Structures are given as structure tokens and as C-alpha cells.
Amino acid sequence: MNKRLPFGLAMVLLFIPCLLLGAFTHYPAFRALQNSFWNNSSSRRPSKFVGVENYQTLLQDDRLAQIMLNSTLYALGTIPLAIGLAIGMALLVNARLPGTSLMRLSFFMPTMLPMIAVANIWLFFYAPGIGLASQILGVFGLPPINFLGSTETSLISMMFVAVWKEAGLFMIFYLAALQAVPENLKDAARLEGASATRIFFNIVLPLLRPTTIFVAVNALINAFRLVDHVIVMTRGGPNNSSALLLYYIYEVTFSQRDFAYGATLTVLMVCLLGVLAAVQYWVLNRKAHYQ
Amino acid sequence: MKTSTCFLNSCCAAAVMGLSATNLSAADLEFYFPVGVNAPAVDTIQALTDTWAAQNPQHTVKAVYAGNYEETTTKALTAANAGQPPQVAVLLSIDLFTLIEEDVVVPISDIANTPEDKEWIDGFYDGFMKDAEFEGKTYAIPFQRSTPVYYYNKDAFRAAGLDPEAPPTTWDEMIEMGKALTVKDGNGNVSQWGTRIPTLGLGGAWLFGGLVVSKGDVLTTETGIEARMDTPATVASLEFLLELSEQGVMAPGGISWGDTPKAFLEGQTASMWTSTGNLAFVEENATFDWGVGFLPGGDGPGAPIGGGNFYIFSDTTDEEREAALDFIKFMTSPENAATWSIATGYVAPRADAWETPEMKAYSERLPQALVALDQLQYAEREFATFQRAKVTQHLVDAIESVVTGNAEPAEALRAAQEGADAVLDDYK
Numbered sequence: 106m107n108k109r110l111p112f113g114l115a116m117v118l119l120f121i122p123c124l125l126l127g128a129f130t131h132y133p134a135f136r137a138l139q140n141s142f143w144n145n146s147s148s149r150r151p152s153k154f155v156g157v158e159n160y161q162t163l164l165q166d167d168r169l170a171q172i173m174l175n176s177t178l179y180a181l182g183t184i185p186l187a188i189g190l191a192i193g194m195a196l197l198v199n200a201r202l203p204g205t206s207l208m209r210l211s212f213f214m215p216t217m218l219p220m221i222a223v224a225n226i227w228l229f230f231y232a233p234g235i236g237l238a239s240q241i242l243g244v245f246g247l248p249p250i251n252f253l254g255s256t257e258t259s260l261i262s263m264m265f266v267a268v269w270k271e272a273g274l275f276m277i278f279y280l281a282a283l284q285a286v287p288e289n290l291k292d293a294a295r296l297e298g299a300s301a302t303r304i305f306f307n308i309v310l311p312l313l314r315p316t317t318i319f320v321a322v323n324a325l326i327n328a329f330r331l332v333d334h335v336i337v338m339t340r341g342g343p344n345n346s347s348a349l350l351l352y353y354i355y356e357v358t359f360s361q362r363d364f365a366y367g368a369t370l371t372v373l374m375v376c377l378l379g380v381l382a383a384v385q386y387w388v389l390n391r392k393a394h395y396q
Numbered sequence: 397m398k399t400s401t402c403f404l405n406s407c408c409a410a411a412v413m414g415l416s417a418t419n420l421s422a423a424d425l426e427f428y429f430p431v432g433v434n435a436p437a438v439d440t441i442q443a444l445t446d447t448w449a450a451q452n453p454q455h456t457v458k459a460v461y462a463g464n465y466e467e468t469t470t471k472a473l474t475a476a477n478a479g480q481p482p483q484v485a486v487l488l489s490i491d492l493f494t495l496i497e498e499d500v501v502v503p504i505s506d507i508a509n510t511p512e513d514k515e516w517i518d519g520f521y522d523g524f525m526k527d528a529e530f531e532g533k534t535y536a537i538p539f540q541r542s543t544p545v546y547y548y549n550k551d552a553f554r555a556a557g558l559d560p561e562a563p564p565t566t567w568d569e570m571i572e573m574g575k576a577l578t579v580k581d582g583n584g585n586v587s588q589w590g591t592r593i594p595t596l597g598l599g600g601a602w603l604f605g606g607l608v609v610s611k612g613d614v615l616t617t618e619t620g621i622e623a624r625m626d627t628p629a630t631v632a633s634l635e636f637l638l639e640l641s642e643q644g645v646m647a648p649g650g651i652s653w654g655d656t657p658k659a660f661l662e663g664q665t666a667s668m669w670t671s672t673g674n675l676a677f678v679e680e681n682a683t684f685d686w687g688v689g690f691l692p693g694g695d696g697p698g699a700p701i702g703g704g705n706f707y708i709f710s711d712t713t714d715e716e717r718e719a720a721l722d723f724i725k726f727m728t729s730p731e732n733a734a735t736w737s738i739a740t741g742y743v744a745p746r747a748d749a750w751e752t753p754e755m756k757a758y759s760e761r762l763p764q765a766l767v768a769l770d771q772l773q774y775a776e777r778e779f780a781t782f783q784r785a786k787v788t789q790h791l792v793d794a795i796e797s798v799v800t801g802n803a804e805p806a807e808a809l810r811a812a813q814e815g816a817d818a819v820l821d822d823y824k
Binding site: 253 | 466470473494496498499583585596647650651652654658662782783786789792796797799800801823
């Protein structure tokens with residue numbers, strides 16, 4: 106291990122990852138920043154430097170305001186719920202009950218399906234009148250709900266799909282963490298007469314904290330990163346009630362072909378994620394207890 | 397390796413044919429096409445493409461299914477910007493201004509300039525050519541064109557005591573008959589709505605254009621820089637959509653385009669507004685007696701025209717352009733236009749296609765197919781401007797905010813007009 110790597114080889118090894126990072130991360134990010142100060146040119150409109158005009162548009166964009174609110178609600182709603190559910194499911198499959206492998210498989214199944222397929226399945230579930238959800242409501246004599254067609258329910262319906270899809274993945278991480286909790290700690294607690302609840306809250310949960318932080322970071326990234334279900338199910342509608350930030354960037358850039366404003370929105374998103382990541386790492390370094 | 401084999405084949409073929417073919421030069425075509433209907437469209441396109449390739453062994457053609465309309469446009473534009481455009485593609489007629497602005501398509505009238513070619517172009521229905529022209533040039537050739545029509549369940553009409561051969565023709569009749577057609581179950585929940593007009597997304601905006609036409613106005617003009625979103629006709633149209641749900645004839649809230657044919661087939665609604673492109677799907681799956689009528693109108697009949705046209709991309713060689721033009725002529729020939737129309741329900745874009753024996757047999761078997769053709773004379777171009785996606789979004793937002801109960805028609809349309817004008821001012 107103490108043998109020094111030849112300088113030339115080190116450079117070669119460094120060069121390849123740096124090239125990939127530069128070509129696919131830093132250069133596009135720099136170009137996005139650059140584009141955000143120019144107008145959206147075309148054969149009919151000459152290209153010109155517009156300074157912070159795109160950023161002024163950003164501040165006055167009512168759609169963006171609505172979308173930022175949606176994204177915040179979406180993150181706040183899905184992350185704690187998915188984590189709570191994942192812990193619950195992990196405890197359930199970690200308990201030595203009959204049929205755990207079947208349970209494990211069924212909890213993990215939604216994660217294995219591609220998001221596009223999941224979104225199409227839920228599209229059928231949610232279809233008013235004919236979908237599964239309406240049929241179930243019908244059994245109880247309740248009127249069908251237009252889940253994706255009304256502004257009150259569309260975002261919640263999307264959040265439900267995301268939680269259903271994500272919780273299984275997080276369960277796997279918790280399952281691994283649970284199996285790493287040393288039995289002797291629990292045995293000692295039991296010897297001193299601690300109840301199962303007390304053991305969970307005072308021993309297991311603190312030991313799960315690094316996993317929780319890891320999962321929370323991932324869930325937060327996913328909350329901004331996954332928009333396939335929005336594209337398939339609602340296209341952000343009705344009236345932008347289910348549009349999320351990345352979907353908006355996609356729509357502005359590729360559907361409306363406004364590359365300048367798309368770049369401006371991208372800069373906003375990168376800054377936002379950067380700040381959130383910094384905060385999370387700060388919390389992670391302070392609070393996490395690693396063995 | 398494959399290309400060289402093809403090249404060899406084409407050389408041999410040309411030699412065998414004794415150099416009699418008019419197109420001696422070989423071209424490799426790439427053809428992007430979307431599918432926007434519930435029909436086995438990919439197989440039909442592939443079969444037609446293969447036939448053309450077999451008849452023209454000096455050329456090759458690769459048909460690329462590129463997703464829905466929007467995805468196909470995005471792919472074609474991205475490929476064109478990267479310098480590798482498809483030579484020919486079927487894209488939305490309303491993408492005309494975007495394609496011109498991006499400077500990626502060549503006017504077909506520049507390539508097809510012989511007297512025979514002009515005659516060929518004149519053979520298409522005028523209604524379908526209106527939105528293929530800009531500044532005196534023909535940029536596109538109609539292929540998969542459609543208008544929405546009123547589909548209705550004749551059995552439901554009989555059950556409600558209505559004449560199954562007399563569908564509603566006006567908005568008032570739609571509400572009146574819709575009330576008779578609405579059925580509630582024991583709990584007071586509606587089990588069958590009177591009608592269903594999709595109001596969400598681009599499909600909603602397309603149908604909205606038909607409402608406006610029936611009130612004697614248009615949403616857009618051929619200039620590509622005019623959006624007429626805040627007019628008495630648009631306000632009346634949006635109020636009518638709202639009234640349908642207020643009167644209990646249509647489900648409240650936003651109605652999606654995609655679920656609509658299913659809801660009709662499942663008996664959730666006694667009638668629906670959707671594209672003729674769904675004729676084949678409804679014919680195949682309906683378990684009841686059904687009919688098709690003109691869209692009921694405000695002051696008279698009116699409908700939007702939609703669908704896709706052939707475009708030829710500009711970053712191509714002369715040989716490729718000639719081959720692409722020949723390919724388009726083949727695809728829109730009477731027999732092939734008939735095959736395509738029968739497989740999907742799209743309106744065959746030429747009068748001579750309707751004269752073919754296949755088409756005559758088809759319209760005898762399925763007289764519903766003739767309704768869209770008859771309605772064509774009352775139809776106007778679909779909403780299209782420069783920056784179409786951005787401008788249309790303002791209209792979509794206005795319609796969606798009203799049908800979901802978050803805004804009043806007049807106020808929402810005024811906001812949409814302001815938004816649209818702000819985008820289009822750059823072009824005036």
C-alpha cells in the first residue's frame with residue numbers, strides 16, 4: 106500500500122474520470138449558466154445578451170411560484186411518509202414471522218417496476234368511473250373521485266404513487282441496518298427489563314440514524330429527479346396543480362424549446378439542490394452516530 | 397456492411413432493370429413517424445414503407461417509430477440541430493411555425509415544381525392544405541388528418557326515449573338530451589353521464605377550437621402571430637363547457653383525453669367528443685350500437701382540423717429530397733391513403749382515395765367514417781402560432797383553471813390573451 110503510484114499512471118487514471126465529469130457535469134452546468142444570460146434565439150429572432158432579464162422573468166413567473174409550492178409540498182409529503190412506511194415494513198419483514206420472503210418480495214415489487222409502467226398502472230387505478238379506486242368507492246356507495254382531473258387531488262394522487270414506489274427501496278436499506286443492530290445490546294436491555302417499545306426507540310432507532318440520513322438525502326434528490334409519472338399521468342395539469350420543478354424545466358426546454366429560460370430554471374434547481382445537500386451534510390456530520 | 401450490401405443490391409437491381417428507372421441515384425432515407433391513436437398503426441406504416449422500398453430497390457428507407465406527436469417533434473428537431481435530421485417525418489400540422497422558425501424544413505412546393513406535381517398537390521382537400529402553407533409556399537403534405545366528431549351510444553339513446561338517428565346538433569340540444577341520457581344509480585351517484593368533452597391538456601385545447609369555430613370565430617390565423625383567445629366566442633365556449641357540468645350533463649372537474657374512449661366503451665358516458673382517429677378502436681371494441689354525428693355547435697356546425705403532415709427536412713441532398721418526395725407520393729397515393737384511413741380512422745386526405753373500391757366498401761360497412769369528411773367544410777385550422785407550445789399553454793391553463801373551478805371564464809381568457817400577446821409581440 107505504501108508503494109507510490111507512478112506519476113504518469115496517476116495522471117491517466119485521473120484524466121478519464123475528470124474528462125467524464127467535465128464533459129457531462131461541469132461543462133453543461135457552465136453552459137446552462139451562460140445560456141441563462143442570453144435570449145432564446147432562432148432564425149427569426151437574433152441572439153442577444155439580455156443580462157438578468159431571464160432571472161427577472163423567473164421572479165415574476167406565476168406558474169413557477171405554483172410549481173415551487175407543489176415541489177415543496179411534494180417533498181414534505183412524500184419523504185417522511187416513505188421513510189416511516191419503509192421502517193414499518195422493514196420491522197415487519199425482519200420479525201421472524203411465517204411468509205416473510207413473500208412479504209419482502211411484494212414490498213419490493215413496486216421498486217423493481219419501471220416508473221413509466223407504474224404510472225400507467227396507476228392511471229388505470231385512478232380513471233374516474235372505470236378505475237379500481239372508483240370501483241372500491243362504489244362498493245361503499247361513494248361517488249367516484251376525479252383524482253387526476255381536479256386541482257385538489259392531483260398532487261396528492263401523484264405523491265401516493267411516489268410513496269408506493271419508493272418505500273420498498275428504502276425498506277431494503279433499513280432491513281440491512283436492522284440486521285446489523287447488535288443482538289447483545291438488545292439482550293442487555295431486555296435483561297434490565299426494557300419493553301419492546303423502549304428498545305426500539307432507545308436502541309434501534311438511534312442506530313438507524315445514518316441510514317435515515319442516507320435515505321432522506323436520496324429521497325430528497327428523487328423528489329426533484331423523478332418526473333416520469335408526472336409526464337405520463339397528468340403532464341403537470343390540471344392548471345399546473347401537479348407540475349414539479351424538473352417537469353417544468355423539461356417542458357420549457359424541450360416542448361416550448363425556450364432553451365434560455367430552461368437554462369435559467371436549471372440554474373435555480375442546481376442552486377436549490379446544492380443548498381439542500383449542504384444543509385443535509387452538515388446535519389449528517391453532526392448528528393449521525395457511526396459504529 | 398449493411399449499407400454496402402444494399403448499395404450492391406441497388407446497383408444490381410438498376411442493372412437488371414436496364415437503367416429504365418427514372419431515379420437512378422440512390423438515397424438512404426430515415427422516416428420518423430408518431431402514433432397518436434389506438435390502432436395498430438406501426439404495423440401498417442411498416443408494411444407500406446416495406447412496399448415502397450421493394451418497389452424502389454435503389455433506395456433504402458428506415459421507418460422509425462418515435463413515440464407520440466410531441467416526442468417525435470422533439471426527436472426530429474434535436475436530430476436536425478445535431479446535423480443528422482431524418483429526411484422525412486410525419487409531424488403535427490401545427491408544428492409548421494416551429495419548424496420554419498428553427499429553419500429545418502424545406503418547402504415541398506420548391507421540390508415538387510413540375511405541372512404534374514402541382515396537380516398532385518391540388519388533389520388534396522383544401523381544408524387540409526390551409527395549415528400546410530405559409531407565405532405562399534406549401535411546406536407539408538397531409539397524411540394522418542382528423543377532425544373530432546360526436547360519438548354516441550344508440551342503445552343509450554333508445555333507453556332514454558331519444559331518436560337514435562337524430563343526435564344533437566346544437567349546444568342547447570346537447571344539454572337537453574344530455575339530461576335525458578344521464579343515469580343515476582341507487583345511491584344517487586351518476587353511472588352514465590350525458591356527454592364527455594375532454595378539457596385537459598392539448599386535446600382539450602384542440603376541441604375548444606371547435607367550440608369557437610361554431611360560434612363563428614377562429615382562435616388563430618395563417619400569419620402565425622395572432623392568438624384570439626379573449627373574444628365573445630371564446631368566452632361563450634368556455635361558459636358552455638362549464639354549463640355542461642353545472643347542468644349535471646358532464647362530470648365536473650377536468651376530463652382527460654386518454655380515458656375518454658374507454659369511458660365511452662364502458663358505458664360511463666352516452667356520448668363523447670374525440671378524434672375520428674378512434675373510429676377503428678371504437679368499431680373493434682364497442683359492444684353496443686353506436687353512431688357518429690357532427691360536433692354540436694353554438695351558432696352552427698364547427699370543428700377543428702388536426703393531425704399530422706409529411707415534412708421534408710432541409711439538411712438533405714437533392715437525391716434524398718427527390719426520393720423523399722417519391723416516398724410521400726407513394727404513401728398518399730389513393731390505394732395507400734385508403735389502407736391507412738381504414739386501419740386507423742384518419743380522414744383520407746384526397747378525393748381520389750375515397751373513389752377506390754376499398755374505401756367505397758369501407759364507407760358502406762362503416763358509414764360513420766363519412767361524417768368527418770362531410771364535416772370538413774365547416775372545419776378550421778387548429779391553434780398554431782410561432783412559439784406554439786408556449787402560447788398554447790396559456791390557453792390550456794385558462795381552460796383547465798375554469799373547468800376545475802379556480803377561475804371565471806372571462807377573467808381566465810383575458811389573462812391567457814395577455815400571456816400569449818407577450819410571447820407573440822417579439823414577432824410583430
